[in-house]
Structure formats: C-alpha cells, structure tokens
Amino acid sequence: MKTKPMNVRLAFREEGPLWNVYLANAGTMANAKPVGSLAIGAVRRNESIKRDFMELMKRVLADAVEEMPDSWEERPAPEHERAGHS
Numbered sequence: 419m420k421t422k423p424m425n426v427r428l429a430f431r432e433e434g435p436l437w438n439v440y441l442a443n444a445g446t447m448a449n450a451k452p453v454g455s456l457a458i459g460a461v462r463r464n465e466s467i468k469r470d471f472m473e474l475m476k477r478v479l480a481d482a483v484e485e486m487p488d489s490w491e492e493r494p495a496p497e498h499e500r501a502g503h504s
Contacts, residue, residue, distance in 0.1 A: 432458055441479065
C-alpha cells in the first residue's frame with residue numbers, strides 16, 4: 419500500500435541558541451505552530467541527540483495526527499525559507 423503525501427511537515431529551524439521545530443503546511447512556514455525546542459549546542463555536539471530529538475518530534479506529531487506515514491522524507495529547507503541565524 420502506497421502512502422499518500424502529507425499536507426503538513428515538521429520544519430526544524432536553527433533560531434538563536436535553539437533548534438526549534440514547527441508543524442507547517444507543505445511549501446510554506448505561514449501559520450506554522452511550534453512543537454518543540456532543543457539547545458542547538460547539543461545538536462551540534464552529538465549526532466545521536468540530534469537523531470533522537472528528530473524521532474521524538476515525529477512521535478509527538480504521530481500522537482496528535484491519526485493518519486501518519488510509515489516513513490519520512492528528510493530534506494533541507496527550501497532556499498526561500500532559509501533565514502540564517504535568528
């Protein structure tokens with residue numbers, strides 16, 4: 419069974435000292451809702467912490483949404499969404 423694309427995504431953004439996660443519509447950050455945050459230093463120092471946090475944010479979203487994909491596509495933010503360091 420093929421999974422249909424979701425109209426929402428988790429957007430991970432480095433903003434100042436934090437790595438913030440938002441629930442956003444596909445293709446835009448307009449009206450994005452905050453989901454969680456982690457100190458950016460932990461993400462930079464430890465790849466395992468980064469992966470674990472990403473998995474946790476997926477689980478948080480899965481708990482709130484009934485129909486979740488079996489797999490996630492990870493990709494960099496589109497260039498027009500990259501604001502640098504806030």
